[in-house]
Amino acid sequence: MAGGKQRIYRQKIASTASLQKVFRAQELIAASRIGKARARTAAAAPFAEAITRAVSAVAVHTTIEHLLTEPRHDTDRCAILIVGADRGMAGAYTASILREAEKLFGNLRDEGKEYDLYVAGRRAVSYYTYRGHTLAGSWEYGSDEPTPEVAGEIADTLLHAFQAPAADGGVGELHVVYTQFVNMVTQKPRVVRMLPLEVVEGVSAPEDIEPLYDFEPSASEVLDALLPRYIRSRLFSFLLESAASELASRQSAMHTATDNAQDLITTYTRKANAARQGDITQEITEIVSGADALANSH
Amino acid sequence: MAELSVDLVAADRKVWSGSARQVSAPSVDGQVGIMPGHTPLLAVMRAGTVSVSTGDGVAFEAHVSGGFVSVDDNLVTVVADDITPLADPGMDFGYGQGR
Numbered sequence: 102m103a104g105g106k107q108r109i110y111r112q113k114i115a116s117t118a119s120l121q122k123v124f125r126a127q128e129l130i131a132a133s134r135i136g137k138a139r140a141r142t143a144a145a146a147p148f149a150e151a152i153t154r155a156v157s158a159v160a161v162h163t164t165i166e167h168l169l170t171e172p173r174h175d176t177d178r179c180a181i182l183i184v185g186a187d188r189g190m191a192g193a194y195t196a197s198i199l200r201e202a203e204k205l206f207g208n209l210r211d212e213g214k215e216y217d218l219y220v221a222g223r224r225a226v227s228y229y230t231y232r233g234h235t236l237a238g239s240w241e242y243g244s245d246e247p248t249p250e251v252a253g254e255i256a257d258t259l260l261h262a263f264q265a266p267a268a269d270g271g272v273g274e275l276h277v278v279y280t281q282f283v284n285m286v287t288q289k290p291r292v293v294r295m296l297p298l299e300v301v302e303g304v305s306a307p308e309d310i311e312p313l314y315d316f317e318p319s320a321s322e323v324l325d326a327l328l329p330r331y332i333r334s335r336l337f338s339f340l341l342e343s344a345a346s347e348l349a350s351r352q353s354a355m356h357t358a359t360d361n362a363q364d365l366i367t368t369y370t371r372k373a374n375a376a377r378q379g380d381i382t383q384e385i386t387e388i389v390s391g392a393d394a395l396a397n398s399h
Numbered sequence: 400m401a402e403l404s405v406d407l408v409a410a411d412r413k414v415w416s417g418s419a420r421q422v423s424a425p426s427v428d429g430q431v432g433i434m435p436g437h438t439p440l441l442a443v444m445r446a447g448t449v450s451v452s453t454g455d456g457v458a459f460e461a462h463v464s465g466g467f468v469s470v471d472d473n474l475v476t477v478v479a480d481d482i483t484p485l486a487d488p489g490m491d492f493g494y495g496q497g498r
Contacts, residue, residue: 144412151408151478155441155469249410249480317426317442326443326467330480337410 107380110373114366121362127190128355131348134245135285138345142282145249145341149334156324156331163320168264169328170298173273179209179216180237180262180272182255182336184279184343185225187244191347192354194280194288195224201290202278217272219259221340237262237270245344252337259336260329263296273297279339280346286353288346295335298328401435405451405475407461409482415459421452422475424468433470440470448485449477460485 159165183202185195209216217237220226222244229236238258242251265271275296281289316323405422407415422433425447433440444466451459466479 141411145410147406147408147413148410148478151406151469151476154471154476155467155478158439158441158469158471253480315438315440315442317428317431317440322427323441323443323467330466330478334410 106376107373110369110376114369114373117362117365117369121359121366124355124358124362128352128359131352131355135345135348135352138245138341138348139282142338142341142345145334145338149338152327152331152334156327158314159316159320159324159327162314163316165321165324167321167324167328169260169296169332172297173267173271176267176271176273177214178267178270178272179214179274179276180219180259181205181209181216182219182221182259182275182277183225184277184339185220185222185228185244186343186347187223187241189224190354191351192357194347194350194354195222195228197290198278198280199225199228201292205276205278205292214274217262217270219255221255244340245348247337247340247344249333249337252340253333255340256329256333256336259296260332277336277339279343282342282345282349285349288350293339295332298331401473403433403435403473403475405477407449407451407459407477407479407482410480414461414482414484415451417451417458419451419453419458419475422449422468422477423452424449424477425463426468431468433468433475435473437470437473439472441467442469443467444477444479449479449482 181202183198185198189195206216218229218234219238220229220236221240221242223241226236226239226241230239238255240251240255242248259275262270262272263275274294277293277295279291279293281291283289402418402420403422405415405417405419406413420434424431424433424442425444426442427445428442430447431440431442444463446465447463449461449463449468450457462483462485463477463479464481466477468478469476
């Protein structure tokens with residue numbers, strides 16, 4: 102049957118070409134958003150720096166102990182915050198976060214600790230709910246464009262769990278699994294223990310700072326006001342970094358998909374051409390042999 | 400005379416930065432005025448108005464929703480969850496209009 106194979110190839114070429122357009126569009130969207138995401142990360146940096154400097158000033162100049170910096174011994178429960186993506190089409194982005202989280206689960210189990218899951222990002226949420234995990238908290242917030250409000254909400258929920266008594270499901274540790282944005286081609290899933298706090302970053306040696314620091318109203322109240330903000334700001338920067346990573350891996354995944362689609366189109370075009378040539382050759386052979394048969398019969 | 404170097408930062412951006420002669424911020428114990436040479440200070444702020452003055456008048460005023468202010472070696476940092484600049488007749492940065 103003439104055209105049978107050819108038609109099939111033409112259809113495949115057309116459908117691959119329309120998919121390719123989708124991939125290309127996704128790649129461009131991710132590329133345009135990534136600049137914005139990185140600008141937002143940069144814009145949030147002064148706040149994070151100011152907070153960190155202030156927290157370390159308190160830590161250096163006083164000897165107060167605060168609930169958030171003290172390890173809790175009354176409970177073995179941990180909270181784990183997993184920051185995933187809302188959408189797929191980002192290659193192994195969510196999968197590698199989940200794999201990292203799985204590793205952390207194993208470590209905690211080995212230490213005899215139980216854990217509560219807090220999950221951000223629709224893909225990660227559906228992964229766990231589909232597998233029947235109970236989530237202590239979940240957020241689907243537009244993972245490529247996090248806002249300080251969402252970070253605040255997540256931080257408040259986690260702080261609440263951290264400050265709750267052990268009987269009410271209070272947790273003694275908080276781990277965050279997020280993706281570190283190294284550069285446009287490298288993003289690393291990373292686990293950070295956030296609580297109890299280890300305030301070490303940005304601590305200058307005490308002799309650099311004036312020994313007399315005034316705290317108003319008092320050092321412990323200043324710390325009360327600072328630490329939740331510190332956690333909120335750290336969480337916000339984790340969300341922003343995850344967003345940049347998500348967009349970067351989406352861009353590269355979609356770029357690869359576009360290239361692959363192009364390869365497929367080339368292959369199918371060659372096959373379609375070969376099929377057409379085959380059909381023509383066959384028709385000629387048929388005509389020639391028919392003519393030959395007629396000529397011989399006379 | 401020494402000048403203060405002032406930074407106003409909100410959670411998602413740096414709002415204002417520059418040098419000034421005086422900064423006034425709403426600490427929980429009352430409005431504090433900060434001038435060059437102030438002792439190192441870390442104060443919790445309540446909601447209120449922060450104003451930054453240079454030699455020739457008020458350079459910047461903003462409403463803050465609470466946060467803290469730190470002073471260290473003539474470096475003043477006002478950190479707030481939310482900073483809304485007030486309309487300012489003296490120096491117009493384009494803030495305060497249509498907000």
